[in-house]
């Protein structure tokens with residue numbers, strides 16, 4: 620009897636072990652975060668362009684087994700834009716995201732944060748534009764070193780493709796220091812130059828397979844790693860998180876956070892009145908005491924840092940958006956929404972873009988309790 624019981628116990632232990640192994644195996648096979656290396660490698664190979672010119676936003680180059688050694692002409696690739704989606708679950712649908720960054724300075728923290736994004740890197744293309752200044756040259760060198768390091772590192776970290784552009788016009792400001800940049804009288808020329816930089820970057824890199832464009836400034840040094848999935852989940856044509864800055868509060872002697880970007884707002888009657896009485900080339904600017912607009916700023920809608928009940932997915936509709944981090948369905952850009960370098964309804968750059976998207980029939984949204992952080996100079 621004793622023997623039989625011990626045998627029975629043994630066999631039940633065996634069954635339990637077998638059960639656990641099966642569950643772990645099923646979990647491993649179904650889990651989206653499981654390193655599905657062979658699947659990824661297969662997708663990479665399938666995706667690779669056969670020619671560096673066709674198409675521009677895919678990884679080049681597929682090793683074509685051309686035995687003659689002759690260069691073959693680029694293949695004709697058909698894209699059915701009707702089948703190109705931007706959905707609430709973009710990773711599952713294999714949607715391509717283009718991250719665009721105008722860059723005057725290179726911050727290692729920006730790059731490290733980019734590397735930590737959990738959206739499959741093989742679905743992400745990167746595009747940069749840098750000014751042709753001394754500072755821009757230094758940033759280009761640092762960026763190229765970072766790109767080389769990442770693209771030759773572990774395969775899962777590598778991005779699908781990387782494009783670096785140098786600006787073909789001069790930077791209007793001598794100095795990139797924060798004080799100088801933010802002077803009221805410098806705003807118009809500076810933001811018009813930024814518009815041109817953003818447009819050059821967008822029109823050069825948007826590919827036929829791009830589903831989403833994520834604008835991400837070079838000095839955004841901290842975001843949730845799930846940034847792309849979190850923003851896409853709202854399924855909005857244009858959506859913007861709240862851009863804050865961490866700083867050391869010398870009074871409380873603690874690290875705290877404060878609003879940084881004031882370009883995401885809901886319009887006010889005061890601003891509308893101001894605009895009505897403006898000359899055709901004048902622009903409205905936000906965040907300057909010289910010109911109070913009484914717009915409702917998303918920066919001021921954020922819940923307190925210690926408010927544990929704040930819902931990061933609270934949505935508000937916006938009339939103006941900032942571009943420090945900005946998620947746009949590629950369709951909106953494809954329809955023609957860009958960054959006006961001229962006063963458009965007395966708005967320029969990202970705020971003008973929001974207006975243009977609106978005029979095209981889209982709505983812009985903000986997440987007051989979802990934060991990204993700007994570098995503190």
Ligand code: GDP
Pocket residue numbers: 720721722723724748749750786790791800812813816835836837838
């Ligand atoms: P602010 O944070 O609103 O003061 O704006 P920034 O000066 O940080 O500029 C926004 C983004 O554009 C950042 O990523 C900068 O690195 C980048 N940037 C600033 N000036 C230029 C420029 O002249 N050319 C290009 N290509 N990028 C720029």
Ligand code: MN
Pocket residue numbers: 836838993
């Ligand atoms: Mn900045």
